[in-house]
Amino acid sequence: MNIIWTRSLVSLTLLGILSVVIGALLGVRVALCFALFMLVVQTLFTTFHTQRLWRLLDAPVYGEVPSAPGMWGEIYYRLHKLAKRWHAQVRQVEQQHSRFIQGIQASPNGVVMLDDHDQIEWCNAIAERHFGLDAKQDLRQHITHLVRQPDFVRYLASQHFEEVLLMRGMGPTRQKVLSVQVFPYGENRKLILTNDITELERTDSMRRDFVANVSHELKTPLTVLSGFLETMRELPLDESDRDRYLEMMEQQSSRMQNIVRDLLVLANLEGDAKPPSDELLDMRAVLRHLEEDAGNLSGGRHKIVFDVDESLTVAGNETEVFSALANLVTNAIRYTPDGGCIDVSWKRVRDRAVFCVRDSGLGIPAEHIPRLTERFYRVDRSRSRDTGGTGLGLAIVKHVLQRHLADLEVTSEEGRGSTFSVTFPAVRTASRKSIAV
Numbered sequence: 001m002n003i004i005w006t007r008s009l010v011s012l013t014l015l016g017i018l019s020v021v022i023g024a025l026l027g028v029r030v031a032l033c034f035a036l037f038m039l040v041v042q043t044l045f046t047t048f049h050t051q052r053l054w055r056l057l058d059a060p061v062y063g064e065v066p067s068a069p070g071m072w073g074e075i076y077y078r079l080h081k082l083a084k085r086w087h088a089q090v091r092q093v094e095q096q097h098s099r100f101i102q103g104i105q106a107s108p109n110g111v112v113m114l115d116d117h118d119q120i121e122w123c124n125a126i127a128e129r130h131f132g133l134d135a136k137q138d139l140r141q142h143i144t145h146l147v148r149q150p151d152f153v154r155y156l157a158s159q160h161f162e163e164v165l166l167m168r169g170m171g172p173t174r175q176k177v178l179s180v181q182v183f184p185y186g187e188n189r190k191l192i193l194t195n196d197i198t199e200l201e202r203t204d205s206m207r208r209d210f211v212a213n214v215s216h217e218l219k220t221p222l223t224v225l226s227g228f229l230e231t232m233r234e235l236p237l238d239e240s241d242r243d244r245y246l247e248m249m250e251q252q253s254s255r256m257q258n259i260v261r262d263l264l265v266l267a268n269l270e271g272d273a274k275p276p277s278d279e280l281l282d283m284r285a286v287l288r289h290l291e292e293d294a295g296n297l298s299g300g301r302h303k304i305v306f307d308v309d310e311s312l313t314v315a316g317n318e319t320e321v322f323s324a325l326a327n328l329v330t331n332a333i334r335y336t337p338d339g340g341c342i343d344v345s346w347k348r349v350r351d352r353a354v355f356c357v358r359d360s361g362l363g364i365p366a367e368h369i370p371r372l373t374e375r376f377y378r379v380d381r382s383r384s385r386d387t388g389g390t391g392l393g394l395a396i397v398k399h400v401l402q403r404h405l406a407d408l409e410v411t412s413e414e415g416r417g418s419t420f421s422v423t424f425p426a427v428r429t430a431s432r433k434s435i436a437v
């Protein structure tokens, strides 16, 4: 039998027995009055606690257990245990929910949840940025009232979400490219995922441009070469014409060779391990080599002066650094008309090593300077080609310098000359005995 029934029956039986004893001792009237009194007390007690329980259920105070004797004490205690269990469950669900939200917030993708009327139920911070939303203010707003791009509105209405939608001109700067996809779930609800693919698009277009540029660069000499071949096969040529044609063919093929050589250098630079930071270059040998090559290339047509501090050196890859510095000296000679001057210096400026090439050549118009290190960028195509240029030299220089944490600075005045200076950081600069850190 239930404990409540048992207790009630026991107390009624006790009251009955007590009343009978009182009746036998003091008479039936007294016994009846006693029984009635006890029943009234019992009813008042029950009413008091029922009222208390009512109030408690109406406005529960968590953690407080009202004290009461007997059955009511037991009821309050059980109620308290139940509330405690629920409270723990609610806290657990809250914690899971907040971990889930933190997880979605940490995602690099934008996430928007729509209800069955395409109204925003929730969105994370990335989606706010991508779509220009406000997670609090825009709640329950129809998504197409806020994201109005016709492509998006059409996509959402189409109900065909197998394909990704590309949206351009997005984000706070209106320069982002987003890939957007909708995933239906539940009862007519939708999950929108956005992904910022601006960088991906940029590298993809750079790759396309690069392939187009390489093809274009190789196409011209190839066309010329095959033209010569055809002429030689079809026309009867005397010895001197034949030699002239062969010489021109040789020029074109060496142009292609140079392009392929520079492309391979660039590819190797991109793939190679970082240059060592503790291996000192034999700068004296590098500078002598540079001076010798410069003299040979100029063939006495320029006044070349080398002013160098031979005790100064840097840490890194000698072949790479030599090729970068040689490129700058070669350019100075190639873009300086005969009779011009070229000054090369290698000096310590404060705690850094600075290599500087100044020429009195053609100079570079200011608008071209920021683009000089782009692959295949040339200020004057025909001059670059005439002097055997590939348009890749300064791109290689930039790569090598980046790998050695060095900077390139270019100043130039059209018609008066240019100065290319390379500054190696203090961490790579050293005297001949130790590296200065």
Ligand code: ADP
Residues within 6 Å of the ligand: 331, 332, 333, 335, 336, 359, 361, 362, 363, 364, 372, 373, 377, 378, 379, 380, 384, 385, 388, 389, 390, 391, 392, 393, 394, 395, 418
């Ligand atoms: P290129 O093989 O055409 O010389 P570079 O990458 O070495 O390619 O140089 C890019 C362009 O920068 C050159 O085409 C040239 O127009 C310009 N340039 C580089 N160095 C000099 C310089 N010292 N004086 C004038 N123009 C220069």
